Amino acid sequence: MMRAIDKVNHCQNMQQVRDGVNALDDILVPLLVERSGYMTQAARVKNDENLVRDEARIQAIIDRVRPMAQAQGGNPDLIERIYRAMMECYIDYEHQELARLRAEGLQPQGREGEQA
Numbered sequence: 001m002m003r004a005i006d007k008v009n010h011c012q013n014m015q016q017v018r019d020g021v022n023a024l025d026d027i028l029v030p031l032l033v034e035r036s037g038y039m040t041q042a043a044r045v046k047n048d049e050n051l052v053r054d055e056a057r058i059q060a061i062i063d064r065v066r067p068m069a070q071a072q073g074g075n076p077d078l079i080e081r082i083y084r085a086m087m088e089c090y091i092d093y094e095h096q097e098l099a100r101l102r103a104e105g106l107q108p109q110g111r112e113g114e115q116a
């Protein structure tokens with residue numbers, strides 16, 4: 001298997017470094033956007049502010065991605081830090097999306113049909 005770390009080109013100057021980073025950002029940004037779409041789905045399915053943050057799931061994700069990072073020749077501590085920071089952003093976004101969906105008419109759990 002070609003590890004991710006083995007795909008990094010040796011660079012002679014910062015232009016080459018930045019070209020490499022830009023090429024990866026072209027791949028990363030659409031994936032981050034797609035991931036954010038699942039936060040909207042989660043907000044609607046959970047439909048409860050108290051369920052947005054899920055510590056057990058956060059730990060399960062960390063436990064899954066650390067060995068993946070290691071297998072790709074990366075630094076698992078770095079990837080864990082990035083994932084924890086990223087998930088905090090997605091948790092904020094999930095709260096934001098739940099508030100937006102509620103403003104658009106999503107009824108709080110168990111209150112379908114209740115008068116405001």
Ligand SMILES: O=C(O)C(=O)C[C@]1(C(=O)O)C=C[C@@H](O)C=C1
Nearest residue numbers: 042052053054057058087090091
């Ligand atoms: O799996 C969930 O419950 C989600 O809402 C997604 C997600 C994430 O993957 O970023 C976000 C918030 C939770 O704390 C756990 C994980």
